Amino acid sequence: SRSIDLAVIPGDGIGQEVVAEGLKVLSAVLPQDVKLETKEYDFGAQRYHATGETLTDADLDALKQHDAILLGAIGDPSVPSGVLERGFLLKLRFAFDHHVNLRPSKLLPGVATPLAGQPQIDFIVVREGTEGPYTGNGGTIRKGTEHEVATEVSVNTAFGVERVVRDAFARAQARPRKKLTLVHKNNVLTFAGHLWTNIFNKVAEEYPEVTTEYIHVDAATIFLVTQPERFDVIVTDNLFGDIITDLAAAVSGGIGVAASGNINPSGEFPSMFEPVHGSAPDIAGQGKADPTATVLSVALLLRHLGLEAEAARIEEAVAADLAERVGNPARSTSEIGDALAVRVAG
Amino acid sequence: SRSIDLAVIPGDGIGQEVVAEGLKVLSAVLPQDVKLETKEYDFGAQRYHATGETLTDADLDALKQHDAILLGAIGDPSVPSGVLERGFLLKLRFAFDHHVNLRPSKLLPGVATPLAGQPQIDFIVVREGTEGPYTGNGGTIRKGTEHEVATEVSVNTAFGVERVVRDAFARAQARPRKKLTLVHKNNVLTFAGHLWTNIFNKVAEEYPEVTTEYIHVDAATIFLVTQPERFDVIVTDNLFGDIITDLAAAVSGGIGVAASGNINPSGEFPSMFEPVHGSAPDIAGQGKADPTATVLSVALLLRHLGLEAEAARIEEAVAADLAERVGNPARSTSEIGDALAVRVAG
Numbered sequence: 028s029r030s031i032d033l034a035v036i037p038g039d040g041i042g043q044e045v046v047a048e049g050l051k052v053l054s055a056v057l058p059q060d061v062k063l064e065t066k067e068y069d070f071g072a073q074r075y076h077a078t079g080e081t082l083t084d085a086d087l088d089a090l091k092q093h094d095a096i097l098l099g100a101i102g103d104p105s106v107p108s109g110v111l112e113r114g115f116l117l118k119l120r121f122a123f124d125h126h127v128n129l130r131p132s133k134l135l136p137g138v139a140t141p142l143a144g145q146p147q148i149d150f151i152v153v154r155e156g157t158e159g160p161y162t163g164n165g166g167t168i169r170k171g172t173e174h175e176v177a178t179e180v181s182v183n184t185a186f187g188v189e190r191v192v193r194d195a196f197a198r199a200q201a202r203p204r205k206k207l208t209l210v211h212k213n214n215v216l217t218f219a220g221h222l223w224t225n226i227f228n229k230v231a232e233e234y235p236e237v238t239t240e241y242i243h244v245d246a247a248t249i250f251l252v253t254q255p256e257r258f259d260v261i262v263t264d265n266l267f268g269d270i271i272t273d274l275a276a277a278v279s280g281g282i283g284v285a286a287s288g289n290i291n292p293s294g295e296f297p298s299m300f301e302p303v304h305g306s307a308p309d310i311a312g313q314g315k316a317d318p319t320a321t322v323l324s325v326a327l328l329l330r331h332l333g334l335e336a337e338a339a340r341i342e343e344a345v346a347a348d349l350a351e352r353v354g355n356p357a358r359s360t361s362e363i364g365d366a367l368a369v370r371v372a373g
Numbered sequence: 374s375r376s377i378d379l380a381v382i383p384g385d386g387i388g389q390e391v392v393a394e395g396l397k398v399l400s401a402v403l404p405q406d407v408k409l410e411t412k413e414y415d416f417g418a419q420r421y422h423a424t425g426e427t428l429t430d431a432d433l434d435a436l437k438q439h440d441a442i443l444l445g446a447i448g449d450p451s452v453p454s455g456v457l458e459r460g461f462l463l464k465l466r467f468a469f470d471h472h473v474n475l476r477p478s479k480l481l482p483g484v485a486t487p488l489a490g491q492p493q494i495d496f497i498v499v500r501e502g503t504e505g506p507y508t509g510n511g512g513t514i515r516k517g518t519e520h521e522v523a524t525e526v527s528v529n530t531a532f533g534v535e536r537v538v539r540d541a542f543a544r545a546q547a548r549p550r551k552k553l554t555l556v557h558k559n560n561v562l563t564f565a566g567h568l569w570t571n572i573f574n575k576v577a578e579e580y581p582e583v584t585t586e587y588i589h590v591d592a593a594t595i596f597l598v599t600q601p602e603r604f605d606v607i608v609t610d611n612l613f614g615d616i617i618t619d620l621a622a623a624v625s626g627g628i629g630v631a632a633s634g635n636i637n638p639s640g641e642f643p644s645m646f647e648p649v650h651g652s653a654p655d656i657a658g659q660g661k662a663d664p665t666a667t668v669l670s671v672a673l674l675l676r677h678l679g680l681e682a683e684a685a686r687i688e689e690a691v692a693a694d695l696a697e698r699v700g701n702p703a704r705s706t707s708e709i710g711d712a713l714a715v716r717v718a719g
């Protein structure tokens with residue numbers, strides 16, 4: 028008999044509410060013979076205010092023991108910008124070498140989009156997760172004076188780029204359309220751009236069935252709103268991936284339904300699954316948050332752990348639930364969770 | 374009697390065609406007592422192939438003599454990515470200290486947008502033009518090997534940030550809504566982010582009438598498609614500005630109508646005006662390009678030179694022309710230019 032040992036990090040704001048529904052659906056979908064064990068961790072603003080800690084070495088040791096991590100959201104206006112982001116979210120992604128940040132975008136029938144004409148949207152973004160301008164390299168001199176200089180260094184290595192490009196090619200090869208788009212800005216960021224482009228072109232030779240294209244990040248934002256159907260798999264760096272996946276979420280149903288996985292493909296460290304949205308303190312505690320993004324992140328988690336049938340059942344349940352929303356009154360966070368739990372169990 | 378001494382750089386691809394129409398409309402709008410002198414320069418792919426030169430010191434000396442520069446587009450697939458961008462476009466922006474990159478977005482009546490429900494869009498982006506990751510700082514070691522490391526350094530100075538933030542506040546103060554949004558990623562790029570945020574907050578104290586807000590660049594892409602009416606003036610760094618202005622163009626009528634100015638506010642160097650679009654080699658020479666973005670760039674040029682009435686006449690002519698396009702057959706590049714020339718003269 029199998030078991031899943033899950034670390035659960037509800038976090039701040041609506042994180043608590045949406046994670047509860049994610050776990051509800053997870054329990055409902057798992058077959059009898061899969062034992063689910065969960066351990067909750069108290070990371071986030073409260074712990075930071077109480078102890079000054081965001082993520083200690085002991086925390087990392089504890090988290091490392093689990094099979095996977097489910098995260099709600101981290102962040103609160105009471106904490107200065109950057110403290111929890113760098114001190115928790117990014118620290119964890121880097122410590123556990125989450126180099127494949129996977130973000131699917133699929134516009135499901137009946138779901139509202141800001142785009143006219145209900146386009147076909149079904150692509151995944153493979154965002155690099157451990158390099159680029161996210162490394163924290165850089166610094167400030169003469170801080171607070173009129174002579175201040177602040178730098179941010181984007182670090183890109185052949186090792187780091189090649190592994191994520193290979194992951195993206197393998198994903199493209201496994202999809203019906205077999206198309207992979209590299210998004211970068213290689214006409215301006217020529218050092219990093221040439222590294223990305225050369226490795227992309229080199230790996231492409233091993234995947235003759237995969238159609239490839241290159242698009243500058245600025246042009247990619249245009250295509251995401253004018254021709255989103257042109258994308259199948261996109262591979263891109265950490266910062267460009269951050270930007271275009273928010274836009275991708277916006278056009279394919281909003282951040283209420285955008286899931287993500289921070290994946291360590293080798294399995295050396297547990298992977299982490301989280302909704303793309305933040306902690307939304309303005310609506311926290313009111314039962315207004317849509318738990319769908321968290322529930323879809325649970326599906327990504329199950330797929331990562333090899334439970335493909337259960338992942339698919341969750342995705343089907345979400346599709347059916349979204350299709351039924353049109354014209355019906357809004358439901359609370361837990362009502363949506365209940366409905367999804369019933370569907371996946373049924 | 375006044376005069377305008379204009380440097381004209383048609384450039385590559387459709388650049389030639391659209392600049393011809395820009396000049397046609399410029400000649401038509403100018404009053405009798407303003408003498409227009411133009412000198413054409415041959416920068417771009419052809420000259421690069423013939424001489425290996427992109428922009429020499431002698432070229433810069435020659436360009437410096439003019440009152441302003443009108444550019445069509447530079448870039449061709451026959452030239453490796455980055456050569457003309459870094460060697461011409463960016464070299465010129467840096468050499469002439471074009472630190473205010475001005476990009477207005479206005480969705481005019483009758484103009485198609487990929488967004489549903491025809492939202493109100495009327496904002497300007499003030500993009501920093503001489504710093505950030507565009508400086509060319511960075512480099513590559515162990516190139517072409519599995520140990521390659523490529524870096525890109527975003528350089529941000531108090532001097533550079535403050536002058537563009539001040540420019541943006543002044544523009545916001547002069548607009549009816551008086552709202553300014555800072556777009557950055559200060560939760561991750563904490564060194565540059567804090568510099569931008571601190572200077573923004575400091576200058577804000579001098580503009581009590583201006584409403585300010587801060588939005589992360591990823592979230593900004595969401596708002597640009599879900600609530601574009603929330604923006605009035607946006608100030609942002611060079612790379613974020615590049616990305617969001619393409620998206621802004623896409624939602625407010627497309628790059629066929631997106632104008633820009635690369636402005637040196639002190640007047641020490643001539644400012645350069647250019648459509649946001651590129652050289653579009655796929656449709657070059659076919660009379661298919663829309664010259665509207667270039668014509669609107671001419672309006673920005675006239676406004677910069679103090680010819681406000683003429684600038685406004687061009688903008689009114691464009692609005693009227695766009696409104697009449699609906700349901701009418703497509704016109705060629707020169708037919709659109711002719712129609713606009715007639716309107717501004719009439």
Ligand SMILES: CC(C)[C@H](C(=O)O)[C@@H](O)C(=O)O
Nearest residue numbers: 112116117269303560561591
């Ligand atoms: C909160 C922030 C650190 C994070 C990021 O920039 O990666 C978020 O925007 C995301 O996309 O997961």
Ligand SMILES: CC(C)[C@H](C(=O)O)[C@@H](O)C(=O)O
Nearest residue numbers: 214215245458462463615649
């Ligand atoms: C061509 C390129 C160098 C340029 C930029 O990145 O600034 C273009 O995208 C623009 O927006 O003017």
